Amino acid sequence: MEASKQKNKGLQKIEIKRVERKSARQVTFSKRKKGLFNKASELCVLCGAEVAIVIMSPHKRAFTFGHPNPDDVLDRFLTGAGAESSLAATTVEDEKLERLKQEYVELLNRLKEEEKKRDEIAKKRGNDRANGVFWWDQYSIDDMERDELELYLKSLEKLKTSVKSKVDELAAASVASNNFVNQFNIDNNIPIDFGSEFDDLCCLLEGTNEDGILRNLDL
Amino acid sequence: MEASKQKNKGLQKIEIKRVERKSARQVTFSKRKKGLFNKASELCVLCGAEVAIVIMSPHKRAFTFGHPNPDDVLDRFLTGAGAESSLAATTVEDEKLERLKQEYVELLNRLKEEEKKRDEIAKKRGNDRANGVFWWDQYSIDDMERDELELYLKSLEKLKTSVKSKVDELAAASVASNNFVNQFNIDNNIPIDFGSEFDDLCCLLEGTNEDGILRNLDL
DNA sequence: TCCTCTATACTTAGGGA
DNA sequence: GTCCCTAAGTATAGAGG
Numbered sequence: 001m002e003a004s005k006q007k008n009k010g011l012q013k014i015e016i017k018r019v020e021r022k023s024a025r026q027v028t029f030s031k032r033k034k035g036l037f038n039k040a041s042e043l044c045v046l047c048g049a050e051v052a053i054v055i056m057s058p059h060k061r062a063f064t065f066g067h068p069n070p071d072d073v074l075d076r077f078l079t080g081a082g083a084e085s086s087l088a089a090t091t092v093e094d095e096k097l098e099r100l101k102q103e104y105v106e107l108l109n110r111l112k113e114e115e116k117k118r119d120e121i122a123k124k125r126g127n128d129r130a131n132g133v134f135w136w137d138q139y140s141i142d143d144m145e146r147d148e149l150e151l152y153l154k155s156l157e158k159l160k161t162s163v164k165s166k167v168d169e170l171a172a173a174s175v176a177s178n179n180f181v182n183q184f185n186i187d188n189n190i191p192i193d194f195g196s197e198f199d200d201l202c203c204l205l206e207g208t209n210e211d212g213i214l215r216n217l218d219l
Numbered sequence: 220m221e222a223s224k225q226k227n228k229g230l231q232k233i234e235i236k237r238v239e240r241k242s243a244r245q246v247t248f249s250k251r252k253k254g255l256f257n258k259a260s261e262l263c264v265l266c267g268a269e270v271a272i273v274i275m276s277p278h279k280r281a282f283t284f285g286h287p288n289p290d291d292v293l294d295r296f297l298t299g300a301g302a303e304s305s306l307a308a309t310t311v312e313d314e315k316l317e318r319l320k321q322e323y324v325e326l327l328n329r330l331k332e333e334e335k336k337r338d339e340i341a342k343k344r345g346n347d348r349a350n351g352v353f354w355w356d357q358y359s360i361d362d363m364e365r366d367e368l369e370l371y372l373k374s375l376e377k378l379k380t381s382v383k384s385k386v387d388e389l390a391a392a393s394v395a396s397n398n399f400v401n402q403f404n405i406d407n408n409i410p411i412d413f414g415s416e417f418d419d420l421c422c423l424l425e426g427t428n429e430d431g432i433l434r435n436l437d438l
Numbered sequence: 439t440c441c442t443c444t445a446t447a448c449t450t451a452g453g454g455a
Numbered sequence: 456g457t458c459c460c461t462a463a464g465t466a467t468a469g470a471g472g
Contacts, residue, residue, distance in 0.1 A: 010445025012468045019265050029266040036258050045235050047248040048277040056269035229462025231451050
């Protein structure tokens with residue numbers, strides 16, 4: 001009841017500079033990441049904006065947030081309606097890209113099949129989820145999901161790495177004067193490109209009822 | 220001096236749902252975008268994280284924030300990406316696409332492997348369930364599978380995008396009727412296409428702190 | 439690692455220039 | 456569109472579980 005009862009210090013003012021204590025830094029990261037994502041989702045809702053965020057934690061873990069209309073964007077992207085269709089250029093490259101897209105679409109379909117399969121398997125307790133999900137849960141990272149995700153994703157690392165190196169090669173060769181890829185090589189752990197992440201993030205899985213995507217790739 | 224003097228209402232609580240008044244929405248967008256970017260940059264500085272944000276305003280304007288090493292990227296951007304010769308790059312693009320396709324097929328195969336893996340995991344999960352795994356464990360695994368596939372897809376998409384962006388850069392010289400505003404401190408507004416954006420996002424780096432990059436691409 | 443708790447720093451709605 | 460202003464809603468530092 002007395003004044004001395006106060007045991008919490010409340011919010012302290014802090015300088016905006018690197019937090020030195022590792023544990024504290026981690027906590028701060030966690031909290032602020034959550035806060036950032038939440039703000040982002042609010043922005044989306046309030047203003048009808050689309051937002052994609054990629055965060056690379058100091059531990060080379062990447063977190064992403066995305067909110068939009070999934071299928072539309074993805075479709076547009078696949079059909080190329082978004083970026084280049086307006087161009088009249090009928091170059092060899094375009095043709096090849098056309099093919100590439102085609103293949104890509106095939107792969108996509110495949111993926112969807114997989115999703116279906118998975119959904120079936122998941123059906124059993126799929127309903128559990130719908131019970132306690134608040135709207136904001138949809139926009140923020142589901143922690144347990146994230147944690148488990150991390151573990152599993154490691155198995156995917158190799159794959160990503162392989163893909164990445166290809167991209168690196170392409171990018172490096174293409175942008176000779178552009179050494180961003182190399183700069184990126186901080187620990188041999190190179191995050192996969194987040195280019196067009198914008199589009200990517202925009203594309204949620206239709207398999208779920210979530211309006212936002214939050215993904216975590218362990219790099 | 221009187222009580223009636225108070226003319227400001229102060230912060231009102233608002234519902235997180237679309238702001239209907241257009242002007243108000245615009246203002247909110249502006250304010251919150253700023254706030255979001257600011258939070259992002261703080262996160263970068265405080266935790267040594269790297270953040271990239273893309274915001275698509277309802278008016279088709281895209282704003283991006285990035286916290287890496289701005290100068291380099293920007294520089295290369297403005298000089299390289301925009302003015303690159305399509306003639307010179309054509310052949311190179313050709314080769315790269317060739318390789319890309321090759322890899323694409325390879326990735327396809329790997330997808331199959333992943334499918335198998337998925338099945339195994341699905342089975343295993345079934346067993347675990349019988350044992351005493353928590354509901355959320357199962358749940359997570361399930362989502363992991365989905366995420367994995369998505370992730371995979373994402374990788375492929377990026378692969379494709381990386382190439383596409385190059386091609387776009389060549390042909391998109393026409394699309395880029397960019398305006399250019401560079402204030403560079405906390406507000407760099409730079410016009411770029413998505414292909415370029417790709418590079419940019421990639422270019423997360425240890426670089427600076429409080430001065431993140433903010434880009435604005437006109438579409 | 440994440441959640442809880444508290445006190446308080448920070449953000450921002452609404453209105454005006 | 457930006458900036459200012461104020462009041463008050465919100466996010467979060469630090470400590471503990």
